[in-house]
Amino acid sequence: MRRSVALIGSCCAALALALAPITSAAGPTVQAQAALRIINAPFVGVADPSLRTLLQGIGARLTWRKGQRDVLITRADHVVVAFTVGSGLYHAGGLTLEARYAPYLHGAEPFLPLSDVLSALSLRGFPDGNVLLVEPLLASLDVRSSGGGATVIAAAGVPLVPTLVARDASSITYAFTGVGSSVSGTREVDAGGIRDVAVQSTGQLASARTLLTVDLARGATALPAQSDDGRDFSLSVIAARGQTPAPPGPRVTAVDVLPSAGAFTVAVAVTGDATYAWHRLAQPDNRFWLDVKAATLVAAPRDDHWIGRVTGVRVDQVTPQRVRVALSLAAEQSVSVIPSATGVRILVGNAIASGSPRAGNGSIGSVVSAVVETPLATPQPAATALLTPVPEPNRPSSVPTNPRLIVIDPGHGGNDPGTSAHGLLEKTVTLDIALRLRGILVARGWQVRMTRSTDTEADPAATTDRDELQARVDDANDNGARAFVSIHVNWYSEPDPNGVTSYYSKPQDVALARDVENAVAREAGETNRGIVKSALYVTLHTRMPAVLIETAFISNPGDFARLDSPQWRQRVALGIADGIETYARENPLPPAPTN
Amino acid sequence: MKAFRALIVLVVLAAIAYLVWQVFVRTPARPRLLTVYYTKMDGTSLGTWTISQRQRQAGESMAQYRSYEALYAAVQNVAGPPSDVPAVRFPAGTHVDGVTLDGAIADVDLSSQVTQQSGTFGENGQFKALVYTETAVPGIAAVQVTVGGRRLQTLPHGNLELDAPLRRSDW
Structure with missing residues (x-):
């Protein structure tokens, strides 16, 4: 009978991992439990439902397909842990760690060392007879x-x-x-x-x-x-x-040393914005140190020593402007330095990793960054290295046959409401701004064509998203328009982003996008997020200068109030019109050829 | 008695072989580093973080190894940088169902959660970082995105063209 682990309990309560018999659909009977007793290192199969349940309970996810030798576990804090069948090393973020036992393959299913899986997930297991209790x-x-x-x-x-x-x-x-x-x-x-x-x-x-x-x-x-x-x-x-x-300036408020079977962690808590630099020496002098610059040490200095892969940790105010955290390593272990808004963590793996980077720097606080100063092993893509050339699409440009025609594209419509918030629909806002824009442009002597002027699709007969977008593109291409302006409303899952953004795709879009962006930001008093190049369908496939303007974020409370205001929409329309006119004035068309 | 001696000799030979392997054969692992990109909250500029990855294993073909690298990179990218790094992130629950290589094009199959969004800000930032990450893998020049195994023309309510491979030059 095959034995495996079964999860008892749920997240936030102590999790219990029990060695209990379950039926396997893959392969013959395994004496897993007996083997675990012998080698005192339990393994768990990746197809085991109990492992999936455990991972689900802590918000982690397993990526593995039958036949693959690599198993990836994405933790809830976004770190990916990678195990490989036959390899005694596993990887967690920037860290290389030595597994207690290498994963092995039974049939087509990898079995992972459970203690390393738990360690990688910040869990602790306690054997209790045939039950392994797991504590977050x-x-x-x-x-x-x-x-x-x-x-x-x-x-x-x-x-x-x-x-x-x-x-x-x-x-x-x-x-x-x-x-x-x-x-x-x-x-x-x-x-x-x-x-x-x-x-x-x-x-x-x-x-x-x-x-x-x-x-x-x-x-x-x-x-x-x-x-x-x-x-x-x-x-x-x-x-x-x-x-x-x-006291002014950044302060090192605590240095916590957290030895574990997996990563040996030194957590340096820093208040305020700070920069740091780290260095490590090569074998045999395996010292590592990290300096927090212009910082004051508030926590107590420490000079601790152990027997193990990290033999010492020293924390000191080495100069009036510099706090140093120094580690003595037993060998050339992999080290990962992870900055955050609240400090920096130094993780020391238990695997030897010669050839590791020797220096790096970064910042902590409101701006978090990390730079590894050695060349990365991953080269940039090189065309000469390609096995199969990927053809670049050929996108023709055109001279407008109607230089006074502007095509306005109110985003979405009909069955496609676009984004929404509190009952306000994107398709409604974009149409309203577009109709206002049409009035302004016509009054200024422009010809205007709308891809839609009511609450409908541009092509009600379109059966696919592409057909619908292509209908909008065709409206501009087939009528030889001078410019194409697609009006949209932005959204993001967090409320912070706000402001107006103009997207473009082709080189000839840049001037139009810039002029419209600046004019709308100025006229409507919106945050100017600048122009952004992207592979958007309508700006890619129109042959004339085109811009897709995301007028504001419906997901931002301030922007939502503006989008809901007819007065503000009028100002946006005025801004777009001003931008088009600025563009037309500064980018005159060449004289038409004479016969 | 002979059998016992033979057993002793065998054990001693095995021990010697193990020591030789430990001292002369087993070499320290040189970690390969992989650059993973994320889009910052300005919606356009990119940040990076570095992860370690395994070496090519004995018996593993270069195509197999590259395929693994592409999968590993995609999973890391979709997972995103550490929690406290402000970044444009894929919708919650989005994950990579698989990556296959077709010459220089990585076909990245995402779960359906990626469609549960609207707004150019998110889709532009997410796919830009994904394409930069995948094309940092040697030999990959473009990314074809599929969702649930199907090729989409655009995301629902979206504007990004997805039915053609995306390249760095798209940004």
Whole structure:
């Protein structure tokens, strides 16, 4: 009988992974459980439903197709973990790690070392007879001060659901039920209204509980906890007025060392915007150091030593303007440096990786960036390397036969409403702006052709999206228009982006796009997001200068109010008309040839 | 007794072979690095992050390895950069169902969640970064996007032309 693992429990509660018999559709019976007992390293098959259930429970996803030797697991925090059959190494983001055992193939199905899978997913397993209990871990804790306060941000291998358990004027405590911790301890902050942050893991497995307590400075106020992405925990604190401000410049508020079987992590918490640079020496002097520039060390200096792949971690204010985090490595392990808004994490893999980059730099805070200073192994695509040439499409341009004709294309229409918000439809807004634009242009002596002038498709007989868009393109191409203007409304899944953007595809579009963009931004008082080249159907296939203008973001509250305003739409129409006229004035057509 | 001696000799030889392999054959892994692109929240400029990937395995053809690289790159790209990096991201739940290579064209098959969006901002940023990432894999010059195994002309309510391979020069 084949045995495998079956998941018991759900996310946010302790997860239980039980070794229980299930029927396999692939191949013969396997004595997996017996083998696990012998080698003390459980494996799990990638086709095992219980693994899928576990991954689903923590918001991770497995990518594997029958016959493939590579297994990719995308964690909920967007890091991809890659295992390969027969390889003792696996990869997690920028890190190369050594697996306890190499994955093996049984039939066509890869079996992965369960301990490494759990480690890669910030989970911890506890054997209990035939049952492996799995506990998600609080894996990171950052404190970031900004303005007159500070924010505590915690993240785990599962979505965090905090419960307020205690609150008074001097402290606030939240509990995460079913979650353990790899960041336990007390971190002194003493800034932004926070004295310190303490993490304490309590309870037994299956009833694990982690308490996060924030000690507040006198007069500070804690706002209700939130989640930025539906997974993490975020608690903002407002400092009392008149409280001693934090010293200027970035500050290193904590350095946490988190040894684990997978990545050895050094988490450096930095408040404020900072830049950093890192270096590492080659074998045999395997030292690594990271300098946070123009920073003050607020946390206590440390000089710790271990036996293992990282033999020492030293944190010091090496100059008045520089905080150094230095690691002594036992060998040439792979190291990954990951900046974030709240600090930088140094991850040391357990696999030897000679030839790794020797230096890099980056920034922390409101601008997050990372640069590896050695040449990348991945070359840019070279035409000479292609096996099969990919022909570039031939897109003819044309001289307009009707130089006073402008084709206006109100986006969407009929059965295609486009985007929408609060009952306001894109197709309605675009048609209204287009009709207003038509009136302005006609009054200025232009001829105007509309791809649609009512709430209908441009080609009601079109059966495909392409046919519908091609009908709009044909309207302009067949009538020899001077310019083509497609009017749209933008949308994004987050509310922040706002403003007007003009998209173009062909070189002859650039001037028109720029003139329309600038005029609309000026006339309508919108944020000018600039012109953007893209492979949009209508701008690609029209033969004359064309622009697709995304007038505003319906997903942005401010922009939505503007889109809902007839006065604002009139100003947009006026802006587009001004842009077309500027373009026509500055780009006169060559004189028509005489017979 | 002879059998026992033979067994001892065999064990000793195996141990010597293992030591020789450890000392002389097993070489440190040199990680290959892969550049993955994302589009910043200005909707047009690109950022990158670097990931490590495995080496080509013994017995693996170059075509197989390139196919793996293309899949790995696509999965990383669709997953996006770390959570705290502001980036134009694919709609939640979007994943790569498979990548196949047809000469210099990578056929990237995305799940249907990618269609659950509207707005040029998102689709432009997402596919720009995907194309830059895939064409950073040696030998890949263009990307043909499919959704659920089917080629789309555009995304529903979308404007980007998807029924032809996309190239870096499209941006």
